[in-house]
Amino acid sequence: MSSHSVTVTINGVEYEREVEARKLLIHFIRDDLDLTGSHIGCDTGNCGACSVIVDGTLVKSCMMLAVQADGAAIETVEGLADGDELTPLQKAFSEHHALQCGYCTPGMLMSATALLRENPSPSEDEIRKALQGNICRCTGYWNIFEAVKAVAK
């Protein structure tokens, strides 16, 4: 068995674990570190529910190995709010009814967070393009776009 020592910082907390090379980053985050905010939807790289930010870059964590994240700083949905204080984007999701079942929400929030960091004033088209990798089967996307627009400057 190919075992590797991996050290990552997730939402400011450092973790060190032994992982098998075959372990996907999403399983490491959810199963080994018990950070279950990031979801597994399709496990085929299509749905985006597992989206996290690795060293400032938005990725789908089901298409990256845990061992590849060694030394990285990772942000997950748990790191957005400051205690009970939601980010403006999270509040906007709540106020605009941008979720129903909530399954896609962690990925949507990470993708929209990555977009707004890079482009604080996205157009409607830019918002749609930025969320293309995140599938929602409840909302029809409209309220998600409304929520992102509400916090766009």
Next chain:
Amino acid sequence: MLLREVEYAKPASVADALSLLAANDGARALAGGQTLINVMKARAASPDVLVDLNGLAELKGVELAADGTLTIGAMTTYTELMQSAEAKARPILAEVVGTIADVQVRNRGTVGGNVCANDPTNHLPPLLTAIGARFHIASAAGEREVPAEDFFLGVYMTAVGTGELLTKITIPAGKGDGFAAVTLGADGTCICNAAASLNGSLRVALGCVDAVPVLLQPESIEEDAVRAAVKNAGIDPPSDVHASAEYRLHLAEVLAVRAARQAQGRA
């Protein structure tokens, strides 16, 4: 999904990567992983060793030479290509990679991974064939350079052999380029695509209709000539749930004309 057991190696240099790849028939280069990790989940590929190319700076980046030749490192991501000032010398490149999948995939997926996967529905094999790209393949024995016509060999097969690695792609100067596709959803998988390049003579490359890009050299840029070139190519496209062979052939003709028209407008 739990992958089959696999060893993992992180080489410190291209030379290191080449010796790892040569040492084991079951070793495979891991580029962005946006194809390979998924085919490993499906057990369609089961390498014994993954040689992770991420972190090899020598395989990254875009350079523009004084004569207009672009050199793209194999591990350059789609996002990096879109943001490259040098790549603007050939605007079609950023335009096309900007329609591959989604932000997350573009952030990790690489130009080299796209062409080495050589999925017949990928965007870059026909585009790089039309614009006359050359592929630089390294091994312990040295480096060889292969034109696009000889690089794509079959479904999921390229000229990159065991113990070899695609290091960079060079693209000659030019600007009269076009690309057209019919996709599943806005930026989804291609049902059929066509790339065209009018830099001197016209080159058109069709994707999704055969195992490898089909290169055509129509007699002129006129619509009739482009249609005739597609008709006379003897293509027998596959039928699948998205398109019959007949419809795909129809799309190939229409998309070739659209790509050629765009190329003409920019030449």
